[in-house]
Amino acid sequence: MNPVSQSRQSAIFGKRKEPHTVIIARGDQIRHFTVRPWIAAVAGSALAAVAVGYLLATSYLVLRDDLIGATVARQARMQQAYEDRISSLRAQVDRITSRQLLDQQMMEEKVGELISRQQELAARQAKIGPLLDSAADLKTSSDETIPTPAPRPDVRAGLDATTHSTLAGFLPDLRAGSANLSAADNADRLFVSINQSLRSIEADQMDRLKSMTEKAYRTADAISNALEGAGLSIAKGYGTSSVGGPLVPLDQSMQFDAVVDELDEALTALDTVKEKARQLPISNPAPGKQVSSTFGVRKDPLLGTPALHAGMDFRATTGSSVRASGAGTVVTAGWNGGYGRMVEIDHGKGLTTRYAHMSKILVAVGDKIEAGDIVGRVGSTGRSTGPHLHYEVRRDGKPLNPLTFIKAGKAIAGLI
Template sequence: MLTRLAYRINATLDRYLPEQRLFLKSDASTRFIRLRPTTQALALAGGAALLTWTFIATSILLMDSIAAGSDGDQALRQQALFEERLTALSNDRDLRAEEALRAQERFNLALAEVSQMQGRLLASEDRRKELETGIDVIQNTLRRTIKERDEARGEAERVAVALSEQTGAPRTEAGRARDALATLDIMAGALGSTARERDEMVEMANRAREETAEIAQAKEALELRNDAIFARLEEAVTVSMEPLDNMFRAAGLSPDDLLNQVRKGYSGQGGPLTPFVSTKGGALAPDETRANAILGGLDRMNLYRLAAVKSPFANPIPSGRYRFTSGFGTRNDPKGAGRRMHEGLDFAGSYGTPITATADGTVIEAGWGNGYGRMVKIRHDFGVTTLYAHMSEIHVSAGQRVSRGDRIGDMGNSGRSTGTHLHYEVHIGGRPVNPMTFIKAASDVF
C-alpha cells in the first residue's frame, strides 16, 4: 500500500518536475547525478522556506527601525514642547504680573481722584453750611434791624409829639413818608443782598450734587473694569495651575510639600512677587485681597517652574534614537533566573549613544556597580535620585554638580546585560517608582 502511494506521488511530481540528470565529465570517465522529482520538490520547499524566513526577519528589523525612529522624533518633539511650554508659562506669568501691577496703579490713581473729589465735596458742603449760617445771621440781623427801626420810629414819634407840645408845630405827613421810604430802601437793599447770596448757595449745592453723581459713576465704572481684569487674571492663573498640579501628583510628588521646599531654597528678601499692603494699617480692601490671591498664584507658578527644572521630567536620551525593551515591574529574568522585579526602564540603542541628566543635581556615585556595570547615581532635590546603568563610558565624577541636559555618559553593555542599552531608575525617598510616570506626566502637560 505504501509502495503504491509513493509511486503515485512520484508520478504526479514527475509531471511538473521531470527527472533531471547532472553530468560530471572527467578525462577518464563520465558520471551523472540523478535528481528525482521528490528530491527537486524537497529542494524547492527548502528554498521557499528560507526565502520566507528571510522576508519575515527583514520585515521585523525594518519595523523595529521605523518604530525606533518615530519614538525618537516623538521624544524630541515632547522635549521641545516641554521647553516651549515652560517659556510660555514664564512669559504669561510676567505678563499677568505686569497687568496686575498696572491695574493696581490705575486703581490707586482712581482712588486718589475719588479722594480729591470727596475732599472738594466736603469743602463745598462746609461752604454751604457756612452760607446757611450766614443767611441765618443776616436774617437775625434783619429782624433785629427791623425791631430797632420800629423802636426808633416809636421813639421818633414820641419825640415829635413832645416837640409839638413844646413848639406847637406838629410833624407833617411828608416827613413821615420820607422816613418810611428811607426805611424801605434799607430793607430792599438787605433783602436783595440776601437773595443773591441764597441763589449763589443753591447753585453751588447743585454743582456739588452733579460732581458727586459724576464721581459715583466714575467709581462704579472703575470697579467694573477692575473686576473684569481680576476675573481674567484669576481664570488664567487657575487654567495654568491645574495641569501643573496634576503633573506633580501623577509623578507621585505632593505639590504643597514640593513648593514649600522650593520656597525654602529661594527665601531671599524681596521674593518673586510682593503682595499689596494696606496703606491705612487696617484690613485689606476686596480688590487688594483679590490682587494678593492672583500674585500668590503667579508666585506658585514660578515655584512650579523651578520645581520642574529640578525634577526628572526630561528624557535621558535626548537624541531619541532608542526603543523601549523592558518596562517597570516584574518580568522574566533575561538570563533565566526566574521572575524578578525590574526597578527601571530599559532604552535600547546604538553603542556610545549620549546619556544626559534628567534634572539638576549632585553626582553621588560614578563607577562600577554590582550588576549595573558602569553606572552613575544623581541626587536631586525633594528626595529624588536617578540611576543610569550599563554605560560604556562615564563623563562625570562623584561630588560633581550637573544640570539638566549635561552629558554624563555613553550607552553601553557593561555589567549584567544581554545587549547595548540604558537601564534608568527613579527613586523617591529611597523607594523605586516607575520612570515612565515622570515622562508621561510631563508629556500630558507639555
C-alpha cells in the first residue's frame, strides 16, 4: 500500500482534522502559528456567549422600563380592586348597621308609645276605680264589667336583638306564616296588633262607661218617677238648666275625662236620689203582716158610724216588731189619747209618720232613726179592738194614703 492511499484512508476512517496554520508575512518577516481545532471551538463558543449576553443585556436595558411599568400597573390594578372590594364591604356594613339602628330606634319609639298607652290605661283605671266601687250595684251582669288591659312585659330602652323574640312570645299567632319576614317586620306586626288590642280596650271602656252613665240616669229617673207618682217630689238637679256655648273639639284623653265626669255626675245624682228616697217613709212598717183596714172612709169599729180612717192597720200578734218606714227624728214617744202608746217620726219636708197602739216603745224623743229600725212592739193600747199596728203618713198634718208610699217603696226596692 502506498503512503498516499494510506494517509487518505486514515483520514477518512478517523475523521482527523489537521491543525490550522496561520501565516503572517510582514516585509521580510514571516510568522506563523498553529491553531488547533478545539481552541477554535472554545474561542467561537466564548464569542457566541459574549454576543448572546450582550444581546440579552441590551434587551433588558431597553425593555426594563416597560417591564417595571407593567408590573407597577398590575400591582396598582390589584390594589385598586382590593380597595374597591373593601369599600363595597364597608358600605354594606354601614347599610346593615344603619338599618339595625333605624330598626332599634323604631322599636324603642313604638315600645315607648305602648308604655305610654299602658300608663294612660292605668291612669284611667285609677280614675274609674272609685266610680266602679260606688256603682257596684249597677254592674248586675258580666257584660257591665269595665275591661282593663292585660299585663304587658316590662320593656326598657336599649333593645337588643333578643327583644324581638321576647316580644313575639306574647302573640304566638303573629309568628305563623312570617318565616320570610325580618325581625323588624315581625316586631312591627306585633306592635300593630298590640295597638289594636289597646284601642279595642279603650273603646270598650268608653262604651261601658257610657252604658253605666245611662243606666245610672235611668235608675235615678225610675226612682224619681215612682216617688213622684206617690206624691213625693225629688229635685235631682240635673237636666233642668239651660245649656249652650261654643263647640270645643275633644281629643281622646279629654273625651275620656268628659265621659268619666258625666258618669261621676250621674252617680252623684243617683246617690242623691237614693239618699233622699231612703229618708222618705216608703218602707213597710210591718213587713209580712196582713192589712186589716185600709185608708179612707170606713165604719167606726166602736161606734159603727162612718168615719175617716187616717191610716192603715196591720194585723199582728202582741210583741211583734214595729219598724220605721223611713229615716228621721223621733218627735213623739209616749201615750197619745186614742192612739195609745205612739211614736211619731219627722222625715223632713213636712212628712211625718205615726205608729200607734203599741204595747212598748223602744225609742225616745230626739232619737235619729234609719229606715227599718225597730221603734216599738205591737199592742192594743188606746182606742183599739185588738192587737194591731195603726200606721199613718201625714204631710203638714194632713193624712195621706200610706199604701201609695208602700207601693212606691216596693217598686224601687231593688234600685236603692
